[in-house]
Amino acid sequence: MAKLPMFREILGQSVKKPVTNLFPTIRMPKSITRFFRSVTEGKAEIVPPVATPPVFRGKIVYDRTACNGCGLCLKVCPTHAIEQVAYPPMTVTVTDEKGNVTEKLKTEKRIRIYIASCVFCGQCSDICTKGAVAMGNEFLLATEDRFAEEQIAE
Numbered sequence: 001m002a003k004l005p006m007f008r009e010i011l012g013q014s015v016k017k018p019v020t021n022l023f024p025t026i027r028m029p030k031s032i033t034r035f036f037r038s039v040t041e042g043k044a045e046i047v048p049p050v051a052t053p054p055v056f057r058g059k060i061v062y063d064r065t066a067c068n069g070c071g072l073c074l075k076v077c078p079t080h081a082i083e084q085v086a087y088p089p090m091t092v093t094v095t096d097e098k099g100n101v102t103e104k105l106k107t108e109k110r111i112r113i114y115i116a117s118c119v120f121c122g123q124c125s126d127i128c129t130k131g132a133v134a135m136g137n138e139f140l141l142a143t144e145d146r147f148a149e150e151q152i153a154e
């Protein structure tokens, strides 16, 4: 007798529509090659195929011009996906009081985020007082190369 509700549930589920999103198959263009060619020619755009909510935590968006290199985000990142980098490496000429001229490497601290190591926890954007990191809405991030250009935000 106890199995009756289970059978009823199985029968009910078997005639219901799937509740899962059919992505990505339903969104696939007929020809991937033609689609990418259109993207290259500016005739098509790769966008998230479904709307994301405002609080969605997707690929990090980093604004280097707003960042002051304080390093707070590095400290809170649980996966060590962020490293501090010197930017931009430039050589400046320095003249001391005796007139000696030397060349020094002048840099400012900035960060580099390895998206493949990010778990999208949002800690970095929460702690950044400059608004230099934010959670974006991009989520099509599968790749074979974790160090590809689009996998690194800097």
Ligand code: SF4
Binding pocket: 066, 067, 068, 069, 070, 071, 072, 073, 074, 110, 111, 127, 128, 129, 130, 131, 132, 133
């Ligand atoms: S992104 Fe924000 S928290 Fe991270 S180093 Fe830059 S200013 Fe500091």
Ligand code: SF4
Binding pocket: 060, 076, 077, 078, 079, 080, 081, 082, 113, 117, 118, 119, 120, 121, 122, 123, 124, 125
């Ligand atoms: S969102 Fe990603 S980069 Fe930012 S703290 Fe979390 S794991 Fe690190």
